Amino acid sequence: MYFFTNDFDYFYKHSIKFRGGLKDLRVLFVYNSKGIDARTLLVTTQGRSLMNKGVHIDYYDICSKNVFGYIKHVKHLKNYIKRGQYDIVHSKFGFSAFTSTLAGAKPHVVSLMGSDYKLERASLYISKLFARFFWDVTIAKSPLMYNALKGKNTVMIPNGIDFSRFKHIDREIARKRVGFSSSAHVLWVSDPERKEKNFDLAREGFANLNTNDVELTVVNNVELDKVPFYYYAADVLLVTSKWEGSPNVVKEAMACSLPIVSTDVGDVTNITEGTTGCYIVESDPESIAMAIDTALSFGKRTNGRDKVRNLDVDNISDQMIEIYLKLVDK
Structure with missing residues (x-):
């Protein structure tokens, strides 16, 4: 609250x-x-x-x-x-x-x-x-x-967040714009060199997936106007941070109704509370992998946009x- x-x-x-x-x-x-x-x-x-x-x-x-x-x-x-x-x-x-x-x-x-x-x-x-x-x-x-x-x-x-930046984009148009293949795509949005973002955990968790034909896509240093296309083209957002304040990447993904797998950092639990298709997990590779598999099986958009209207x-x-x-x- x-x-x-x-x-x-x-x-x-x-x-x-x-x-x-x-x-x-x-x-x-x-x-x-x-x-x-x-x-x-x-x-x-x-x-x-x-x-x-x-x-x-x-x-x-x-x-x-x-x-x-x-x-x-x-x-x-x-x-x-x-x-x-x-x-x-x-x-x-x-x-x-x-x-x-x-x-x-x-x-x-x-x-x-x-x-x-x-x-x-x-x-x-x-x-x-x-x-x-x-x-x-x-x-x-x-x-x-x-x-x-x-x-x-x-x-x-x-x-x-500026909701006008994250208006609905057709999935096929979004995937074509960012060059996604037919595979499922898990987004990791940050700089892998920032230690608090914990990219090593993302990589280790991804290596433990049971689901096949999935790609891990790092979004870093891309044109800001292109970022919403990634959210609408992807299947899951992955956050593996060690600490955060109020990560905008989670709110942006919610505004695009994208399923989320995240460690329990900052206010992520508050933001995603009650949103089906969003999963808060322990900071270990096995838990990360299991949650990604579950989110991919969810297979649809969330009601996240309505949940974060107040933001x-x-x-x-x-x-x-x-x-x-x-x-x-x-």
Whole structure:
């Protein structure tokens, strides 16, 4: 169960009261794309939705792959915030939030995505410390994250997805577009080099399958517009991660009504609950293989799209705006 806020009388009254309306609410998104298109898409999808509702959104991409890059951006970000006269700074990912904090961001909203906070003692301790003393609102993406942080200003709101990107595509058209053969196809959507995604487990589980004529397809570094075609062309999505926050790949597969086999990470259990054709399994090859065999035997699309309607990015944006307005009102 997500902790969505529902004080809409407050929301609408204050959106009109605030200066000239939401168009005068200036928000800066601070994030680190690391040059990965999917990270940028995650941030800009939320940004576009907020802009459609009238909020002014700017972006500051740290775009660095080491700690020195984060530190190097502190002074520049401080000047950027001052020049922009932002009402809210919203940092996406924990390390970006540390940079924003050192740059003096106030009021400061922080979204911890999952892999950035992880349940490692050091990073979790630092996140809890900053959430308590420096961040005005901390947004956790799953019950596990929320319970680990336990802060009085912590709320639980998952990432939203843009449903318009995942409209129905005819299976044969989708398979032709992505070049699938007549075989069944199991999707694994991520970078195999990322250790937390645990591609070795996917490979080992696939090797134990009893079902014949099945291919394991890794979707990584493909055109973003092509990704929905993979979901509609495939038979099963496989997630083998060691840890996650609120994995969008699962929500995207649900929006395309694709059967799912996943380890119990992040909020996957909450998202797939009550959806026939979705299977949460232990992190061992035999369990993975058995669940894939079962999902392939299921042999049809799920009712997942209806189950995740509430995770449309526009619904999430309403929650964001309410948080912003309450902070500004203080």
